[in-house]
Amino acid sequence: MRARIATAIAAMAALSLAAAPAAPAAKKPSKRKAPARWEKTVRVHTAQPGAQLLVQVRAINCAKSISVQVEMDKRYVGGRRVAPGRKREIALPVAVSPGWHRVVFHTPRQKRCRLRVGLVRVKPAPPAPANAPAPGDAAYVNAPKRRVPLGAAVDSRPAVWNDNQYKDAFLRSFDALTPENVMKMEYIHPERNRYNFADADLLVDFAEANGRPVHGHTLVWHEQLPQWITSRRWSAQELSDAMRDHIDTVMGHYRGRVGEWDVVNEPFQEDGSFRPSVWHETLGPAFIEQALRFAHRADPSAKLFINDFNNEGGPKAEAMVRVVRDLKSRGVPIHGVGLQMHWGAGPPPSVADIVRSLRRYTDLGVEVQITEMDVGLNPSMRDLAEHREHQQAMFTNAALACNAVPECSRFTVWGVGDKYTWRGAETEPLLLDSGFNAKPVYHSVRGAFAPR
Numbered sequence: 001m002r003a004r005i006a007t008a009i010a011a012m013a014a015l016s017l018a019a020a021p022a023a024p025a026a027k028k029p030s031k032r033k034a035p036a037r038w039e040k041t042v043r044v045h046t047a048q049p050g051a052q053l054l055v056q057v058r059a060i061n062c063a064k065s066i067s068v069q070v071e072m073d074k075r076y077v078g079g080r081r082v083a084p085g086r087k088r089e090i091a092l093p094v095a096v097s098p099g100w101h102r103v104v105f106h107t108p109r110q111k112r113c114r115l116r117v118g119l120v121r122v123k124p125a126p127p128a129p130a131n132a133p134a135p136g137d138a139a140y141v142n143a144p145k146r147r148v149p150l151g152a153a154v155d156s157r158p159a160v161w162n163d164n165q166y167k168d169a170f171l172r173s174f175d176a177l178t179p180e181n182v183m184k185m186e187y188i189h190p191e192r193n194r195y196n197f198a199d200a201d202l203l204v205d206f207a208e209a210n211g212r213p214v215h216g217h218t219l220v221w222h223e224q225l226p227q228w229i230t231s232r233r234w235s236a237q238e239l240s241d242a243m244r245d246h247i248d249t250v251m252g253h254y255r256g257r258v259g260e261w262d263v264v265n266e267p268f269q270e271d272g273s274f275r276p277s278v279w280h281e282t283l284g285p286a287f288i289e290q291a292l293r294f295a296h297r298a299d300p301s302a303k304l305f306i307n308d309f310n311n312e313g314g315p316k317a318e319a320m321v322r323v324v325r326d327l328k329s330r331g332v333p334i335h336g337v338g339l340q341m342h343w344g345a346g347p348p349p350s351v352a353d354i355v356r357s358l359r360r361y362t363d364l365g366v367e368v369q370i371t372e373m374d375v376g377l378n379p380s381m382r383d384l385a386e387h388r389e390h391q392q393a394m395f396t397n398a399a400l401a402c403n404a405v406p407e408c409s410r411f412t413v414w415g416v417g418d419k420y421t422w423r424g425a426e427t428e429p430l431l432l433d434s435g436f437n438a439k440p441v442y443h444s445v446r447g448a449f450a451p452r
């Protein structure tokens with residue numbers, strides 16, 4: 001999961017003060033002629049562009065309030081009046097470029113009146129309001145709106161399913177459904193010779209009755225495996241046969257009703273190597289190809305996806321590109337790449353950045369989907385409001401990017417509302433709140449696409 005929430009701390013750490021507060025005034029009064037002003041110089045350093053300078057100023061021994069002027073690198077950047085004796089914090093919304101800066105505070109001279117400057121620090125740039133496009137985003141933001149289905153993961157555990165508001169909220173707010181858990185091997189295939197379709201059938205029937213397409217999740221994964229798979233050693237042939245039987249039976253059961261599947265889920269580690277799993281350890285990298293071929297045979301009309309998280313860029317994305325390109329070149333049936341996007345609130349990537357992430361896959365001739373998006377807040381952060389704005393911008397930028405890439409065929413969030421989420425309700429990661437009310441972020445994601 002992305003950890004982009006330490007911006008404020010990083011910006012603070014990036015600051016160093018070359019001159020401590022209350023350093024002696026730079027100019028000494030000349031004997032013949034008193035200077036027109038008192039002044040104090042400090043040097044600040046920041047690595048953060050577009051930040052705000054925060055200064056504490058105190059007027060000592062001044063008979064009346066004084067006006068403090070601030071120059072940075074010889075350029076006037078702001079001023080404030082400071083009452084005698086009072087500490088005053090001044091936030092100067094200047095765009096501080098990365099590097100060292102010379103900041104001069106000065107005030108018209110008053111007899112015995114001195115200026116004390118302290119607490120000079122740099123605050124990260126205020127968040128761009130949600131939806132504010134970054135430079136370079138305009139073409140994508142203004143792309144014609146497409147009717148991209150907005151999906152949600154749904155759970156049929158009784159505690160959730162029997163919550164009166166849950167299903168209504170889904171139907172009111174979403175166009176497509178992904179089973180959150182009940183199609184995973186542990187649930188749907190609990191014993192070698194026994195399948196349990198009841199919980200998944202509940203969801204597929206419900207979706208069908210309400211005209212919502214289903215995205216099957218997931219056939220071959222390293223987690224939520226039944227004991228009969230994990231508790232023994234397998235020969236390659238035996239495991240391959242078991243995988244084929246699983247895929248045949250599950251996809252066969254929903255043939256013609258579930259139009260797309262996460263056939264392989266999370267096959268890579270962050271460094272791009274294959275994730276250790278019973279599948280990889282027993283069958284080697286070929287387990288991906290085998291799973292896709294079995295899946296295509298089980299339902300030739302279904303769209304087949306490989307799904308992963310943190311595959312927007314970096315070594316994991318490179319590995320995904322390498323594998324998909326190789327599969328395509330050898331005619332292995334693969335139709336799409338899923339980007340889960342379990343993100344943390346932090347400075348949002350621009351729409352153009354996300355478009356680039358999607359295009360690295362669509363350039364290979366496959367579809368993409370955002371398959372599991374949620375953006376967790378850190379509830380212990382002081383500035384929760386700022387985090388909510390970042391969250392909204394992240395969701396919105398991802399939706400705008402999906403809209404702008406014609407091969408982005410669905411945008412799914414990982415839960416109906418904050419009340420039931422694997423990340424914990426207190427992190428508010430979804431589009432509806434704990435009472436299933438649409439948050440502003442829901443409307444801005446919807447607004448990225450053409451109306452239903």
Ligand code: G3I
Nearest residue numbers: 157180181217218223224265266309340342372414421422
């Ligand atoms: O169903 C049992 C229940 O009987 C038992 O009493 C209870 C006690 O803890 O556990 C219940 O199972 C939990 C299950 O969710 C259903 O709520 C499991 O403990 C819990 O581990 C499981 O977590 C799921 C997780 O996948 C498993 O790794 C989350 O709900 C689900 O949202 C999450 O989804 C994954 C995607 O499939 C793949 N991508 C990442 C995503 C988030 O982790």
